Amino acid sequence: MLADLVAEGKLSLEELITSSLPLEEINEAMHQLEHGTEIRQVIVP
Numbered sequence: 001m002l003a004d005l006v007a008e009g010k011l012s013l014e015e016l017i018t019s020s021l022p023l024e025e026i027n028e029a030m031h032q033l034e035h036g037t038e039i040r041q042v043i044v045p
Helices: 002-007 023-035
Strands: 019-023 042-043
Touching: 019 023, 023 042
Parallel strands: 019 042
Antiparallel strands: none
16 A cells, blocks of 8 residues: 555655665664654665
């Protein structure tokens, strides 16, 4: 259902992502999640 909403343009995933970090910064990403400074992150290769 969610994939259909995204495909139809009714749901924007960009608005749900708080930050994107490279894989090399995975430890920093986990630190941010643990301390509540970020909510939803995307880790990119």
